[in-house]
Amino acid sequence: MSTQQKPVGSLGVAMKRKEDPRFIQGKGHYVDDILLPGMLYLALVRSTYPHAEIISINVSEAMKVPGVKAVITGKDLDSAGLGWLPTFHGLDKQMVLALGKVLFQYQEVAAVFAETRGAAADGAEAVQVEYKPLPVVADPFTAKADKVILRSDRERKTNHIYHWEVGDKDATARALAASPKRISQRIWFQRCHPAPLEPCGCVALFDTMGRLQFHVTSQAPHVYRTALAIVTGIPEDKIHVISPDLGGGFGNKVPVYPGYVCAIVGALKLGRPVKWIETRTENLTSTGFARDYHMDVEIGATPDGRVTALHVATAADHGAFDAAADPSKYPAGMFGVVTGSYDFPVAHAEVDAYFTNKAPGGIAYRCSFRVTEASFAIERAMDILADELKMDSVDLRRKNLIRKEQFPYPSPLGFTYDSGDYHKTLDTALEKIGYKELLKEQAAKRARGELMGIGVSTFTEVVGAGPSKHFDILGIKMFDSAEIRIHPTGAGIVRTGTKSQGQGHETTWAQIVAEELGLDPQNIMVEEGDTDTAPYGLGTYASRSTPVAGAAIAMAARRIREKARKVAAHLLEVGESDVEWKDYQFQVKGVPAKSVTMKQVAFAAYTNMAQNEPGLEATYYYDPPNMTFPNGTYVAVIDVDRETGEVKVRRFLAVDDCGTIINPLVVEGQIHGGLTEGFAIAFMQEIQYDNEGNNLNTNFTDYLVPTSLETPHWETAKTTTPSPHHPIGAKGVGESPNVGSPAAFVNAVIDALSPLGVRHIDMPVTRDKVWRAIREAEARKTQS
C-alpha cells in the first residue's frame, strides 16, 4: 500500500498514523502511568457469592493491615446519598457497593484505601463478610418464571425488565403462516467481553481549589462529567475529566463503574489522590459484558427463495442491573436492523430482557448497539433457509439483497438505509475469492468425505448515533462537536467530543481538516479527552466518531473557510463574491493565477486582516440527519478435520463499503483488528456461568484472546458508495468486521458439516463442539 501523500489535499491518503511513534516506543500516557505525591490506592472487596444476603461486614482486621487508611461499605455510601448510581440510559440504577445483598459474583462489596497497592489488596483480603446464600438465577429462562425475584428494590416485583418491539406483528404472523417455506432456529449469541488490554481505572484528586481532577479510562469524558455531577452533587464546573491514552475500549469503557465513585469518595474523605486500577479478573467479571441474546428467528419464503417475512423473538440476559449502555428510547439498541441487507416485505422483532445473577452490562462491543447480535441472527438464518431450500446461500442472498436503485431504502423495521450497492460488493467478493473454483473443490472433497466449508455474510450495519430526535444518553442528545483553531503559521489544532482508544483519530481528524483547508496534516494537532478544552460531545462508541464528529470537523473547517474567504478577498484585492475555493486554495474566479493559500490567509488573519475579525477558528455541533449504513460481503473458507473437530480458517476475505475512505491504512488496520476479534468470538470466547452462578472465565487462561499464531491471514477489498447525507460521505468502519465476521465463520463451519446433517452450532464453535456434532451425526447415520 502506498504511503505517498497527494501533493495537496489529504482525503484517501494512506498516511502513517501520527500517534504510532508514541505508542510503539512505549511512550503512551495511560491512567496507570499517573503517580501523584501522597497518592492512595483503592482495592475492592468483591462478592464470592452470586446471590446472597449480607449478614455482616467486619472491617476491623482490615484496618489493622499496615498502610490501610480507610474502609467504606455500601451503608457508608448510602448514608451520604451515594448508594446507587444511575445506568446510562436512565432506566435502572446500580449499587455502588452492595446494599443488603449481593446480586452477582465479584460484585463490589467494600472499598479499601491504603498507602500501597499491595496494602490495599491485603486489606481487601482481610475484610470479613458473612453471607447467607440465596437461590441463584443463572439464565433468562429461569428468571422469566419469577420464582426468585432478584430486585426487591424495584417497584415491579418481577425479573422482567422490559418488552420492546418494532414492526408489524400481525402482518408478519399472517405472512409467515402463508409462506410455503419456513425455517425457525434458536440462535444464541453468547455472552462475551471486550477485554481491552488496558483494564478500567482512574485517579481522583481534589485540587487546591477544591476542584475534582478525574483521570479516567473513558470513551465518553463529557458524559462522565455530567453523570458525576448528577451522582455526586458536585457542580459540573468543579469537575475536570481527563481521559488520557486508552489501551482499547471496545464499548467496555463507556459505563461509569462503582470503582470510580469509590475513588472519588475516598479522595474527598481522605484529602489525598486515590488511584484505582482493576485487575484482569475484575475487568472480565464485573465490567460491561456484551451480547447474551437468545434469538428465536423465523423466516418465511417462497419455494424459489424469495423471503416473505421475518420474526425474531429475543430473551436478553442483562445480569443483575440493567446497565446496557443503550440510548434512552432504544432499550434493545439498533436491533431493528435485523432484516439486514435483505428486502423483507414485512418483519417484526421483539426483545424481552431479564435480570439474572450475573454481571451487568450488555454494552456495544465494537458495534453499534445490538447490531452484531442482529447481524449474526439474520446471516445465520439465511444460511439455514438456503439449506432448507437446497439453494446455494449466495444465490439466496443475491435474490433478496436490497437493490442499488432502492436506496434510500425504508426498512420494514423503521430505518432508512442511506446508500449501498450490495450486489456489486457481493460480486467483488466472489470474484476475488474465486467462488466458482472453491465450489468445484468443495464438491470434489465432499465426494472423498472431506469437510470443507465456504461461509458468506452479506451484512449491513447501522451506525453513527445519532439524530437528536431519536437518540440521547441521560437525556443528552447524541450530537458531536469539533473546534478548530488555525494558528498564524498555518498549523492548527482540532478538538472533538470524541475519544480515540486506538482508532487513529490523531491522524484521520487531521486529514479531514487538511482536506477541507488545504493544510499539511502533519501540522494539525488533535486533542481529545479533556473536558476543560474539548467541546461537549458524547464520545466514541457505536462507530459514531466519523459519522458524527468527523462530520462536525468537516463542517467546522468549512466555517473557517468562510471566514478565511473574507481575508483572502482582502489579500487578493477583490470582492468576497469574486473569491472561490478551488484546488485547495482561494482563487479569483476565472483567474487561477491570482490565488492565495490557506497558509497565507492564516498568517494574514493575525497580521493583516483589515476590518475582518482577527483569528481563524470555528466550532461546530453536528446533529446528523440520519444514521449511516456501512455494509460488506465477507467470505470464510475453512477445513474441518473429521477426526479431531479442528477447524482451520484457510482464507478470509472482507470486502467493505464504508463510504468515503479518509485513510486506507487506518481502515485496513481497523478491519484487521475487528476480524481478529470476530474470529475470537466465533471460535474461542465465552463468559460462562455454571448453574451456581460462578463465573468460569475470569482470566486470560480461560477467556482466550488470539495471538498472531492463531489469527488467520486477512484479505481485504472495498467498494465505495458515499453516504449522501454525510459532509464527506464517510460511513465509519471500525465495527463492521466485528459485526460481519462471526456469521461468515460459523456459516463456513456449518457448510462444512452440512453433508452430515448438522444445521447449527452456537458460538464459540470450539473443537469439542465440532467433534461432538460430527460424532452425533455419525451415530444418527449408523442408527438409521
Place this chain on the structure above:
Amino acid sequence: MNLQYSGEEKIAASPATVWAFVQDPEKVGRCLPDVVDVAVQDPKHVDAVVQVAVGPVRGKFKLKLELMPDPLGRRIDMKVSGGGFGSAVDLTAGADVIDAGNGTTLLKWSGQAVARGPVAVIGGRVLDAQAKKLIEQAFANVRQQLST
C-alpha cells in the same frame, strides 16, 4: 461447582469411642487436612484455619464447623463454611457410626461441597480430585486418631 463424595472407614475402636470422638469439636477440627489452627467456640461449633493449595490457588481458608449429632441414629452431620482470598466453600457431610462387631466400627460417610470464586475457576480442572483427596484424608485422620 457442585461436588459430591462418599466413602467408608473401618476403625479399630468401639462404636462408643468413635461416637464420643466425632462429637468433640476440638478433635474433629484437628482431623481437617493441613489444619493450622483450631478454636472451639462451644460444644457444637469450632473455627479452623487450614492451608489450601488447589492448582495455582494457595493460601489460608478460615472455616466454621457446626456439628449436628443425632444420638438416636448415631449419626453425625456437619456443616462447614468459609473461605479466603475471594473464594468460598460450603460443605455438608454426614457419617453413620455403625457397629462392625469385634469392637470395631464402620464410619460410613457422604458429603457434598459447593466451591465458589477463584478456587472453583482457576482450580476447576483439579478441584474435584483435590477435594476428594481432602475429604478422604479427613475421615482417614479420624481412623488414624482412633487407632493410635
